[in-house]
Amino acid sequence: MRYGYFDDQAREYVTDRVDVPVSFTNYLGTQRMGAVVSHNAGGYCWLDSPQYHRITRFRPNGVPMDWPGHYVYLRDDADGDYWSLSWQPVGKPLDEAKYACRHGLSYSVYQCDYKGISASQTLFIPREDGGDDPVEVFDVRIKNTSDAVRRLSVYGYVEFSFHHIDMDNQNFQMSLYAAGSHYRNGAVLCELHYEENSWQFFAGDFEPDGFDGVRESFIGAYHTERDPEGVRKGALSSSTELGGNPCGALQKKLTLKPGEEARVLFYLGTGDDKAAQKTRQRYDKAGADRAFEQLRAWWDGKLGRMQVKTPHENMNRSLNIWNLYQSEINVLFSRFSSFIEVGGRTGLGYRDTAQDAMCIPHAEPEMCEKRLRQLLNGQTGMGYGLHLFDPAWFEKKAGQSFNSPTVVPTPDKAGMIHGLKDTCADDALWLVPAVIENVRESGDIGFFDQVIPFADEGEGTVWEHLKRSLDFSCRQVGAHGVTKGLRADWNDCLNLGGGESAMVAFLLVWALRHFLDAARFLGRLDDAAVYQKKMDDMIDVCRKVLWDGKWWLRGFTADGRAIGSQLAREGKVHMECNTWAVISGTATREQGLSCMNAVDEYLYTPFGLMLNAPSFTTVDDGIGFVSRVYPGVKENGAIFSHPNPWAWAAECVLGRGGRAMKFYNALLPENQNDQMEIRQAEPYSYCQFIMGKDHTAFGRARHPFMTGSSGWAYFAATRSMLGVRPEFDHLTVDPCIPAEWDGFEVKRMWRGAEYLISVRNPDHVEKGVRELRVDGRVADRVPAFDGGVHTVEAVMG
């Protein structure tokens, strides 16, 4: 069963059956202001930080789910009947009112047809030139499709938040007196009195017929957003108060003749009534149209950096629209703003951010580079990364402006630099390929010589930072000579009691390979010699102690027990070690074929590859927290999405394009649009995990949007499967595809030039290019051109 469909022309997912059992999510905003909204207009928005500067309030994990939101109500003033333009919160019977939600790229449209009134509400946050007066626009259109003259009231409504998430959830003896509401020049204003110059406004492009600034006055003590007093009665109460719970509610009365249409704009912004006035001028009807077009054009530009045309419709849809969009949102907003991560954390997860920034530098160069700088700054002089940190700690203007009589400790730098005890062994290793992939994309080799401070003390060039992270891992080895997992490796729950991790060893080899490629290109041959030796040594150790005959061990516990061996009853085969042995080039071809066969045999399901199997059922803290997680859930035998693309990449190393596609297809969200009774999650974004075979809800996906699966899916699909990879001085075209494909096309921008790549597969092979032509001439590689449009024809065979 399905709840909606893809409208590729508009680049939208249309939910036309809105009683979805979960929220289908979207994100608004591309700069400082962001919002997460559901297909029912539930959600919240923030400025810069969802933890410290929440603009609208959210009641997480509640019933009804994902309330409140950014709502618009309509009321028929002739008979008092009222409804909302999103199905919730009023929730009119679906056989009487027709609803749909269109999630587009950084905007959402809520459509409703009811009682001869056809209306829509578009939410979006324009891109600001200076980025200094962000605003969310509610663009409302109402058409009278009946034969009678209609008298209507339209209401916009938001509930303001006390900015700081803790203020919203505790100590109301203080917070309820910290914020107040005002009404000036047609705008409802919310003021955080303890913060300097901290105002929000809710305004319209009209002279309001009524307003409320106090939540209880609009909603009523014994009502909810489903039946607010102000809408029910048809009149707002002009409430404002210094204290209480501020809200923004505005009413506009309209009379529409048959066939007549009206357009009403609401604005939710930061600043006082003067800012509201400016916003009204800037985003009047023509201005709002212009801003919306600019937003679309901005996305056109991004998506246009790479477009693919393969025989696989859902792959095209994913790579050309949704997978890239999801990856962008992760880079833009990090991970701490969703319906799952409800804003109680701020900052960057080291490994997650590094991987996000590695995967899409072609589409998001500035933001990826910004993230890398922040990460480089979050690296300690010893070489490890701060697992979770706030870049603001290291910025000159550190410290939040938030001024509260409740004691909020001032961050003390010394206390923020955690030691080895809390170090995750993989964190800073991801930095190496991430930086190098970004330079391969941009060609800016000067980046390696830029000087960036370490988190604790001192500074070094980016090159020095990379060496410190490699050196750190090379030093942190255990009794078998394999790298330690420390607090955890990529897998938060498989802690091995601090033992040795195959995943980290292979990741180190991969990072070293990237580093060696860069060192040789830059002519830093002394470094190349030193690190080549380190890599060879680590590969030797791994081959000696980690190969278990058919597949690779996952590691050793602190007391020396092998994990992931053929002898094991639980956790026999693991994804991380087997995929990375191949990707890193540690596995021989025979070992690679054998271990990836084991991945297929033990871990494959029609919904993707499970992280490990069989799931752990016996608590064993020597292995880690994973043994305390329900079987089939999250890191214990679920289909953890993030490592799935590692298997696609590994199969491409082995040249098995059919197998890579089998794995790709199993996880691809777009493939599951018709199986919503099983998936129960949006079909346009990868989810963090899907319940594994050992769980009763096998196939149910959870935690959409904010997950590293997205970047990796894009990275593996474009670079390994379609095989288009920027190198320092040329573009590799090395596809690994299903034999039945006749070929495919890719249009890719790279360093200011456009490459029109067409791949033909007349012999129906899975890998190998037997002939390459650049601009019509036979060539052995695709050079980095300075500009212009260039054709690349590759014939497989």
Ligand code: GLC
């Ligand atoms: C979560 C974390 C990520 C970790 C993964 C596996 O997605 O955000 O850092 O690698 O779980 O444990």
